[in-house]
Amino acid sequence: MTTRRELEHRYKELTALPDQWNSWEELMRLAMEDAAAAEALGEVPVGALLVAPDGTILARAHNRTITDNDPTAHAEVLALRQAATTLQNYRIEDAVLVVTLEPCLMCTGALVHARVRGIVYGTADPRTGVVDSAMQALELPFHNHAIWHTGGILRDECAEQLSAFFRRRRMEQKN
Numbered sequence: 001m002t003t004r005r006e007l008e009h010r011y012k013e014l015t016a017l018p019d020q021w022n023s024w025e026e027l028m029r030l031a032m033e034d035a036a037a038a039e040a041l042g043e044v045p046v047g048a049l050l051v052a053p054d055g056t057i058l059a060r061a062h063n064r065t066i067t068d069n070d071p072t073a074h075a076e077v078l079a080l081r082q083a084a085t086t087l088q089n090y091r092i093e094d095a096v097l098v099v100t101l102e103p104c105l106m107c108t109g110a111l112v113h114a115r116v117r118g119i120v121y122g123t124a125d126p127r128t129g130v131v132d133s134a135m136q137a138l139e140l141p142f143h144n145h146a147i148w149h150t151g152g153i154l155r156d157e158c159a160e161q162l163s164a165f166f167r168r169r170r171m172e173q174k175n
């Protein structure tokens with residue numbers, strides 16, 4: 001039987017902040033920089049990174065769907081591909097994904113396949129976010145891998161980055 005103490009220990013391990021970093025906010029700011037790079041390309045500003053427990057950034061990526069003509073080129077998927085190539089392993093165990101927007105169904109599925117340890121997101125996506133909002137996809141009973149997750153890290157700043165982009169785009173379409 002698993003004791004309460006073992007469970008608490010496991011939870012502490014799961015939720016541990018990677019070495020070398022002072023807060024999830026600090027990592028989220030890096031992801032926001034990547035989101036800004038997406039925006040510069042005319043892409044919806046979403047940025048993501050994967051961080052190892054020792055604090056190493058394994059990958060940094062941003063949305064490239066329009067640029068690459070690729071519906072799967074979400075920041076999360078691109079970060080997974082980058083890290084998997086670097087590690088020469090399709091499993092990116094123990095890594096945590098930090099992303100400015102709550103992941104969609106495709107990305108959440110990919111993150112389960114990659115066996116990441118955790119998902120830390122900025123602002124919620126009430127329409128297509130499936131960690132907490134539109135559904136709780138990580139809680140589906142058939143997954144063979146559980147992922148720790150938390151949201152709302154720099155929520156207002158991440159939300160503002162996105163809404164400023166859509167505001168600007170609406171203005172441009174009007175003119």
Ligand SMILES: [Zn+2]
Pocket residue numbers: 074076103104105106107108
């Ligand atoms: Zn996605």
